[in-house]
Amino acid sequence: MKLIGSLASPFVRKVRVVLAEKKLDYDYELESVWDAGTQIHLSNPLGKVPCLIMDDGTPMIDSRVIVEYLDTLTPVCKLLPPQSRDRASVKCWEALADGVLDAAVLVRLEHTLRPAEQQSAAWIARQMNKVHAGLAAMSADLGELPFCKGNQYTLADVAVGCALGWIQFRFPEIDWPEDYPNLARLYAKLSERQSFKDTVPQ
Structure with missing residues (x-):
């Protein structure tokens, strides 16, 4: 997986914390959405980070969607209750x-x-x-x-x-x-x- 994000965004940080807690491997690509040459729209039409590129190349957007998905990938440090x-x-x-x-x-x-x-x-x-x-x-x-x-x-x-x-x-x-x-x-x-x-x- 590859995470596109920035070092300042709290929403990106939330995803990075979950990735770390779940002990999931990923590549991290820094992107400044405010730069004139930003390419984030190629992965997320909304032009926002975080954006998670999955193994098959499919992008996943919105931090709440991403972290809920990540919690299903491994039983390590379950962050969402099943009930x-x-x-x-x-x-x-x-x-x-x-x-x-x-x-x-x-x-x-x-x-x-x-x-x-x-x-x-x-x-x-x-x-x-x-x-x-x-x-x-x-x-x-x-x-x-x-x-x-x-x-x-x-x-x-x-x-x-x-x-x-x-x-x-x-x-x-x-x-x-x-x-x-x-x-x-x-x-x-x-x-x-x-x-x-x-x-x-x-």
Whole structure:
């Protein structure tokens, strides 16, 4: 398999963490989707990473689709429960974490791609409200549990860890570790895993 991605994308990081946890071999091809000469559209018509090229050359797109597929390839470190209710709960955690990232990415793009005089303060505020509401919801749902779903490390933790890491990377002014000590404890624990150490955004 070959993964097309970047070193900064939290969605690519999520896939890389899962690949590492599942101990799956793959080639990694760096691609900057913002470069004029990007070729990502040849594999993903949406022009986005991550994109997983499977052994037969078929592309698979969207991080949520990719990680769910990867979890089926080996019983090593199962990240998604087989039961429908528990599985849906883990996927809801992932959707919440990804939603926080979607909003934060929109704010970053507004700041970096638009001249200051064209930026919409109302749009930025709307997206940042989603980020802060999402962080508060993650903290409330985590409570004092060791992991998002209790005692077991799952895809929920991977998704939340990647979201927290990217916000810390791109929005250091958001002091979520101070506001949500339980999320800070979870992130510190996740950061000790080799899969997270090897995929720090840059």
